[in-house]
Amino acid sequence: MMREITCREAVREALREELRRDEDVFLIGEDIGFYGGTNKVTEGLWQEFGPERIMDTPISEAAIIGAALGAAAVGMRPVAEIMFIDFLGVCMDQVANQVAKLRYMTGGKVTLPLTIRTPGGAGRSAAAQHSQSLEAWLIHTPGLLVVMPSTPYDTKGLLKAAIREDNPVVFIENKMLYNTKGPVPEGEYVIPLGKADIKREGKDATVVATSRMVYFALEAAAKLAAEGIECEIVDPRTLVPLDKEAILESVAKTGRLVVVHEAPERGGFGAEVAAIVVNEAFDYLDAPIQRVCSKNTPMPFSPRLERFITPQVEDIIAAVRTVLA
Amino acid sequence: MTKEELISLHKTMLQVRHFEQEVAKAFLAGQIPGFLHSSVGQEAVAVGVCAALREDDYVVSTHRGHGHVLAKGADLNSMMAEIYGKATGCCRGKGGSMHIADFDRGIVGANGIVGGGIPIANGVALAAKRRKTGQVVACFFGDGASNQGTFHEALNLASIWDLPVVFVAENNMYGMGTSQRRHQKVENIADRAAAYKIPGVVVDGNDVLAVREATLEACNRARRGEGPTLLECKTYRHFGHFVGDPGAYREPGELEAWLERDPLVLFRRYLEEQGVPAAALDELEAAVIEEVRMAVEFAYRSDEPAEETALEDVYAPTEAGRRAIW
Known part of the structure; x- marks a missing residue:
């Protein structure tokens, strides 16, 4: 029996192993050190590596990203934490105009081995400014790689790959998954960026789902399986680069596609996936593509409203029925 | 400083001046795409600061950065080619004047x-400090930037971590078209250093030796591990915000008064007082003009x-x- 750990522990293990492996790796963020991280992700690292490598900062997100960028430009390998992805709003210039563009603007002379870790997602009634899924801002910004894992296994392997990557990576964790357990082997492994994972095989409909929605899709698939409907769940894991081949292959097999993400539907990652599939696998499609996403509103506070806004298992089931109708 | 070093300072200022003038000419002739922010009038800041730096020190520049880059030793040809948007440019035609x-x-x-x-x-300073290289970062920005949140966030962080940065506030008295007295109540940007408990120093930004001296002191402090300095250089841009901006927001007589204090005129006068023959300085300038012409x-x-x-160059060529x- 393989041991099971949580996503939180998976992140922490990846960080600890990379901190031990490479002296140039350091962490920088708000209350990640002495306090242990608002989500307790970095707990214990400050005690092991000290304040020089687990750097607590003032509440100054632009200063955090700028410092990480400058250090990366001269060869360090920083891992910055933005406490909630919503706080990208106060440092988006550093992320989108500086981090994403410095290499390009210098004609390729600067290399930026930089990781930005940040949790997103709803589910805790954290309301409009602590619940968002903002991956579309990031995938729309050339120069960034964007990772969005779902399982502890993927989280650990992909975070290690992100830290070793010579390009800026935004690594989006999900706050509702920090306590989610899954099998993770002891010892070293790395999952290459840009490879999707088939979380469940099926022949009737393809469901592309990201982050926490992978679990919702798996639950929907289990219920549909009772009726003899077999969904194939594709977890892209990395949004940039995207494993288009895996998605196209699955659609070629099933002829039907549902895309599920927690971000609002309009202009979202699902639209990109749908466009790719329509352009490159149109002949395989037997039904219009369905998107299951949050409604196009800010995130409300009330648990009832939050649930109403965000995709639920029954929404995915309904979408699969629609593509199969 | 030796006489040769002094003449070298003058040469670099001449390079910046003639580079800027040629670029502006070519821009107005339609040979250069985009737009252009000229640093004519501010040469003593770029040259004075960079003259105090070691070769392995770093510079963080601005949209008005031709002078900073030249003063740090960049090649005239590849710089000029970059501004022309050519393949031989130092950023392969992807940065242009502003980047x-x-x-x-x-x-x-x-x-x-x-x-x-x-x-x-x-961040650059953090790496230098961690690696104990003794390197310093000269970070240029204008009076306008001193009202951005990034200025305050960064000075605070540099202060608490004693980072080896010289924050060079190039105060040319205007944030685009808004004069300094309309965009901030403090008379000196350097006064803001008090908020971060770091030294704030005001220097005549048109006096290249004064700028160099003040930068050296800030660098020494930084290299000793004593942290950043906010160095304000009072200067003036002779052009508008961009080349083609008529600068209608200036006070009457303001430009004329500053032209009297043109940093190149001042320093040439100083050199002549030090016994450098006028003919030698004319010869130097002619050589620079030729060098810039060749770059064009x-x-x-x-x-x-x-x-x-x-x-x-969007991404490093990893897998x-x-x-x-795509």
Whole structure:
């Protein structure tokens, strides 16, 4: 029996192993050190590596990203934490105009081995400014790689790959998954960026789902399986680069596609996936593509409203029925 | 300083001046795409600061950065070619005037975003401090940028971590078209240093020796591990915000008064007082003019970048980076 750990522990293990492996790796963020991280992700690292490598900062997100960028430009390998992805709003210039563009603007002379870790997602009634899924801002910004894992296994392997990557990576964790357990082997492994994972095989409909929605899709698939409907769940894991081949292959097999993400539907990652599939696998499609996403509103506070806004298992089931109708 | 060193300072200021003038001329003649922010009038800041730096020190530059990059030792030809948007440019035609940088000379980017570079300087300094290299970062920005949040966030962070940064506030008295007295109540940007408990120093930004002296002191402090300095250089741009901006917001007589204090005129006078013959200085200037003319020639004759190069340099060529372009 393989041991099971949580996503939180998976992140922490990846960080600890990379901190031990490479002296140039350091962490920088708000209350990640002495306090242990608002989500307790970095707990214990400050005690092991000290304040020089687990750097607590003032509440100054632009200063955090700028410092990480400058250090990366001269060869360090920083891992910055933005406490909630919503706080990208106060440092988006550093992320989108500086981090994403410095290499390009210098004609390729600067290399930026930089990781930005940040949790997103709803589910805790954290309301409009602590619940968002903002991956579309990031995938729309050339120069960034964007990772969005779902399982502890993927989280650990992909975070290690992100830290070793010579390009800026935004690594989006999900706050509702920090306590989610899954099998993770002891010892070293790395999952290459840009490879999707088939979380469940099926022949009737393809469901592309990201982050926490992978679990919702798996639950929907289990219920549909009772009726003899077999969904194939594709977890892209990395949004940039995207494993288009895996998605196209699955659609070629099933002829039907549902895309599920927690971000609002309009202009979202699902639209990109749908466009790719329509352009490159149109002949395989037997039904219009369905998107299951949050409604196009800010995130409300009330648990009832939050649930109403965000995709639920029954929404995915309904979408699969629609593509199969 | 030796007489040779003094003359070398003058030469670099002449290079910046003539470079800027030629670029402006070519821009107005329609040979240069985009737009252009000229540093004519501010040469003593760029040259004075960079003269105090070691070769392995770093510079973080701004949208008005030609002078910073030249003073840090960048090649005239590849700089000129960059401004012309040519393949031989130091950024392969992807940066242009506003983003011109030569990383090989320690210039960690210029910036089209006012105040965008200030937090980055801290990261470079953090690496230097961690590695105990003794390197310093000179971070240039204007009076306008001193009202950005990034300025305050970055100075605070540099202060608490004692980072080896010299924050060079190039106060040319205008944030675009808004005069300093309309955009901030403090008379001296350097006064803001008190908020971060770091030294704030005001210097005549048109006096290249004073700028160099003040920068040296700030660098020494930084190299001793005593942290950053906010160094305000009072200066003036002779052009408008961009080349073509008539500068209608200036006070009557203001430009004329500052032209009397043209940093090149002042320093030439000083050199002559030190016994450098006028003929030698004329000869030096003629050589610089020729050098800049050759750079224009080089840029003009250089090839346009091949279209497909636009798809390069978005990512470092790792496996993931290669696959991220689709």
